[in-house]
Structures are given as C-alpha cells and as structure tokens.
Amino acid sequence: EAGVAQSPRYKIIEKRQSVAFWCNPISGHATLYWYQQILGQGPKLLIQFQNNGVVDDSQLPKDRFSAERLKGVDSTLKIQPAKLEDSAVYLCASSSRPQNYGYTFGSGTRLTVV
Amino acid sequence: AQKITQTQPGMFVQEKEAVTLDCTYDTSDQSYGLFWYKQPSSGEMIFLIYQGSYDEQNATEGRYSLNFQKARKSANLVISASQLGDSAMYFCAMSSYGQNFVFGPGTRLSVLP
Numbered sequence: 001e002a003g004v005a006q007s008p009r010y011k012i013i014e015k016r017q018s019v020a021f022w023c024n025p026i027s028g029h030a031t032l033y034w035y036q037q038i039l040g041q042g043p044k045l046l047i048q049f050q051n052n053g054v055v056d057d058s059q060l061p062k063d064r065f066s067a068e069r070l071k072g073v074d075s076t077l078k079i080q081p082a083k084l085e086d087s088a089v090y091l092c093a094s095s096s097r098p099q100n101y102g103y104t105f106g107s108g109t110r111l112t113v114v
Numbered sequence: 115a116q117k118i119t120q121t122q123p124g125m126f127v128q129e130k131e132a133v134t135l136d137c138t139y140d141t142s143d144q145s146y147g148l149f150w151y152k153q154p155s156s157g158e159m160i161f162l163i164y165q166g167s168y169d170e171q172n173a174t175e176g177r178y179s180l181n182f183q184k185a186r187k188s189a190n191l192v193i194s195a196s197q198l199g200d201s202a203m204y205f206c207a208m209s210s211y212g213q214n215f216v217f218g219p220g221t222r223l224s225v226l227p
Contacts, residue, residue: 033214040219040220041219041220042205042207042217042218042219042220043159043205043215044217045214045215056214089157091157093159103159103161104161105158105160106158107157107158108157108158
C-alpha cells in the first residue's frame with residue numbers, strides 16, 4: 001500500500017510569512033495526526049483528526065496554527081505568521097483506528113524560518 | 115501525565131554486536147502500549163516493535179526485542195547483530211487507550227564498521 005504522502009519536503013521562509021503543508025494519509029485511515037518535531041526532541045502532537053472532525057488540538061498554538069481535513073481524507077496545516085521557533089520537522093501520521101498502534105508516518109516537511 | 119525518559123543521547127556500537135537502548139516511562143494507567151520507532155536521516159518515523167502492558171512475553175521482531183520490566187517501568191530496546199543501516203535516531207513512545215502518543219527525546223545510535 002502507498003504510504004503517507006507529505007509535501008513539500010523542505011521549506012524556507014522568512015519570519016512573519018505564511019506557510020502551508022499538505023498530507024495525504026493511507027487510503028482508508030480514518031485518523032490523521034500532525035506532529036511537530038523540533039531538532040533534538042521527540043515529536044509533539046499538534047492535532048488529531050478522526051475523519052474530518054478534530055479530536056485533540058490542545059497543543060496547537062491556535063493564534064498562528066490552523067489545520068483542516070476536508071472530506072476526511074487529506075489535510076493541510078498552516079502557520080500564519082511564522083516565528084523563528086516554528087523551525088522544525090512537521091510529521092503527518094495516519095492510523096486505521098483512533099487508538100494506539102498502527103501509526104504510519106510520512107517523511108515530514110522540514111521548515112526553516114529565517 | 116505520561117512521560118518517557120531516554121537517558122542516552124547517543125550510543126556507539128560495533129557492527130555485528132548487540133546494543134541496548136534504554137527507556138523508562140511514567141504512567142498511572144493500567145493499560146498502555148509501548149513502542150519503538152526508528153528515524154533515519156531521511157526523517158521518516160519507522161515503527162519497529164510494540165509491547166502491550168498486559169503482554170506476558172517480551173515482544174520480538176526480527177533483530178529487535180523489547181526487554182519489558184513492568185515493575186521497573188522500563189522498556190529497553192535490544193538490537194542484535196547491529197548493521198550499518200541501523201544508524202539512526204531511536205524513539206521510545208507510549209500511549210494509553212484513547213490517548214495519543216508521548217515520545218521520549220530519542221537516542222542517536224551510531225554503528226561503527
């Protein structure tokens with residue numbers, strides 16, 4: 001089966017600019033996650049979708065970050081405006097059920113804010 | 115709150131030798147799962163092995179085994195017969211039912227030829 005697709009692979013922007021990342025999960029996976037991984041740290045959950053509804057966005061900085069999953073398939077994560085501390089790898093993952101195992105991660109988008 | 119601790123920022127191992135990567139966790143839940151992921155320089159998180167809190171036997175997947183000591187709240191990953199391709203970051207993670215993954219800070223493993 002095809003894996004989790006993410007684009008772009010890399011992005012460099014200036015602070016205060018906007019940026020968007022795209023994720024297409026594995027076909028049939030109802031649960032989709034966005035993680036932020038700052039260099040030298042483990043991934044941190046930003047938001048979890050179950051189909052097209054948000055299950056958990058408690059760690060999403062909502063003043064600048066937004067995410068949507070229209071039609072319960074692919075998803076977009078946006079940052080507006082970006083700050084230097086947003087430099088990180090943004091990982092998308094999907095699973096076939098909203099529980100523990102079966103996460104499949106994409107290759108991530110490496111964002112550099114200068 | 116759940117927490118994962120990985121005390122080894124970096125590890126070196128000679129090719130073909132075994133290596134143990136440490137992981138301790140903290141949770142008040144009775145039912146939970148423990149996971150290990152590998153992250154090569156390409157950035158993708160690759161699932162390696164899973165251990166359920168009620169599993170009586172240690173999990174094994176090929177060259178990977180999980181040394182699960184529930185009373186000590188540890189879930190160490192053992193890689194046997196290390197290969198150069200094993201050089202990567204390794205993350206321990208846990209999740210309880212209905213909750214999302216919590217990842218540790220990771221251990222960078224370098225396999226020496």
